Each structure stands twice: as structure tokens, then as C-alpha cells.
């Protein structure tokens with residue numbers, strides 16, 4: 001089998017089995033014809049286009065990066081990274097109560113008291129409760145996914161429970177290394193209910209330390225980042241250093257300042273990747289694209305072709321089109 005044929009076969013099986021219509025958080029590249037079509041039935045034009053598609057699992061070096069900071073934390077020298085606690089050997093996580101809106105906790109984890117969680121402590125938790133799931137990282141305001149991979153980590157709730165919370169806990173607020181400049185802090189938050197339990201079939205929110213079986217790189221937020229399976233990228237804080245248990249009931253995410261719905265789960269959307277500029281009559285038209293499967297699921301992706309100027313009137317979604 002030629003590599004492209006193998007790709008199409010494996011791809012259509014996986015697509016059918018895991019992604020189409022099950023409302024999971026994933027990414028399926030789609031060819032214009034039905035996924036069930038055998039590879040050798042594809043038009044040569046389409047085979048060429050499909051051969052240029054990325055796999056739905058993104059190689060580590062192909063992930064796109066959305067990182068704020070000056071300097072960007074992943075550009076620090078090894079020496080600075082050690083100093084900043086951004087290596088597995090030097091990483092420490094403070095888990096404290098919010099001084100302004102305190103939650104009642106029995107056992108804060110702090111660097112000052114030498115009780116902060118270190119990477120060894122995280123790995124001890126991982127021995128018994130590590131989880132892995134596939135997820136597409138998507139920025140809320142970039143029109144194309146950043147990458148899809150298998151993320152591994154420890155459920156955030158297992159670290160929260162270590163602080164022995166008892167009362168007045170409504171939200172978890174978290175942030176990462178930001179060059180010790182308050183103005184550079186990139187922060188996010190979750191209702192405590194989402195941290196302690198998982199609605200429906202979604203996996204837990206994790207303290208993530210591996211992507212595709214490799215230690216999380218500085219670019220992806222290593223040594224430890226948050227990953228929220230159902231949410232847009234801005235909830236998945238990189239270079240994590242602080243968890244704050246708060247009695248505040250409202251979100252204080254960095255992205256709230258951008259006129260965003262910060263509680264929105266990932267949405268379903270599709271886009272074309274390639275379309276020929278000119279086509280011949282009576283020839284196949286190769287069209288490739290991808291669909292991100294969000295909270296509403298996905299049953300199919302359709303493509304419609306018509307002459308310019310003959311688009312169906314009052315039907316921007318081509319719902320009545322051929």
C-alpha cells in the first residue's frame with residue numbers, strides 16, 4: 001500500500017470510530033468524499049491533495065504556539081529556567097487560599113513553609129491516578145486549531161484535596177510564571193465543581209506533564225501546565241506556579257478583558273484547507289478540510305459547489321443547496 005492509501009484507510013476507520021458524531025473533543029481531517037470510500041476510489045486529484053494533509057495527530061514540532069510574556073518564558077536560558085523553577089528539578093507549586101476572598105483550607109502548600117508540591121510529589125500522585133486523553137488545543141480567537149495530541153497528567157482535584165478544604169470554596173484561580181511582573185500575569189479560573197467532578201464523559205482537568213508520551217516542552221508550558229479538556233486554550237495555563245482557592249464566584253480570566261465568553265466549551269467548526277483556483281468541466285474537484293468536533297458533536301461535513309453569483313438566496317449555510 002502506498003503511504004497515502006494507508007493514511008486514507010487508517011484515517012477513515014479512525015474518523016468513523018472515534019470522531020464523527022460522538023461529541024468528543026477531537027479533530028478529524030476530512031476529504032470531500034465520504035470517509036467510507038476506499039482509498040483506490042479517490043480521484044487522483046484528491047489523492048494528491050490528501051497527501052498534503054497533516055495527520056489529525058500533530059507532530060510535536062508542528063504545534064502552534066500562543067505565548068505572552070516579555071521575554072516569553074520558553075525563551076529563557078537554561079540558567080534562568082532553573083532560577084524560575086521551570087525545570088522538573090526546580091518546579092514548585094504553591095496552593096493557597098485567596099487572601100482577599102479566603103476559602104477555608106487546613107493545609108496550604110507553600111514554598112515559604114516548604115510544603116509546596118514539587119515534581120517528585122506530582123509523580124507520586126501520577127503513580128496511582130495519572131490520566132491521558134486526546135485533545136485539540138484551540139485558541140478562542142485564532143480561526144484554526146493549534147494542534148491535537150495526547151495529554152497526560154494528574155487530576156487537579158487530587159492536588160486540591162491535599163489542602164484539606166472545608167468551607168467557602170467556590171472557584172479555583174490559577175496562573176504561571178510571568179517574569180515576576182504582575183502586568184504580565186496570564187491567568188484563568190474554574191468553578192470548583194468542575195475541578196472536583198467531571199460532567200458527562202469528559203476527562204478531568206489535569207496538571208499536565210507529558211504530551212504524546214514526551215515530557216512537556218518549555219514551548220508547550222513545561223514542566224507543568226493545566227489542561228482543561230473541553231475548553232479553549234486560554235484555560236490551559238502554561239508554566240504553572242500557583243493555584244489559589246477562592247470564595248469569589250466570578251471568573252477573573254485574562255481573556256475576560258477581550259469581550260469573550262470565558263465559559264464556552266469548544267465549538268464544532270469546519271474549514272477548507274485546499275480548493276483549486278480553477279477547475280475543468282467534468283473533472284473531479286479536490287477539496288480538503290478539517291472539522292473540530294466540539295460540544296455539539298458532528299454528524300457530517302458537506303461541500304457544495306456552484307457558480308459564482310448563483311449562490312442560493314437567503315441561505316448563507318447552503319442548507320438548501322445540492
Ligand SMILES: Nc1nc2c(c(=O)[nH]1)N[C@H]1C(S)=C(S)[C@@H](COP(=O)(O)O)O[C@H]1N2
Nearest residue numbers: 065066067068139176186233234236237238
Ligand atoms: N502562562 C501562559 N499560559 C497560556 C498562555 C500564555 O500566554 N501564558 N496562552 C494561552 C492561550 S491564549 C492559548 S490559546 C494556549 C495555547 O497553547 P499552546 O501554546 O501550547 O498551543 O495557551 C494558553 N496558556
Ligand SMILES: [Mo]
Nearest residue numbers: 139140233234
Ligand atoms: Mo488563546
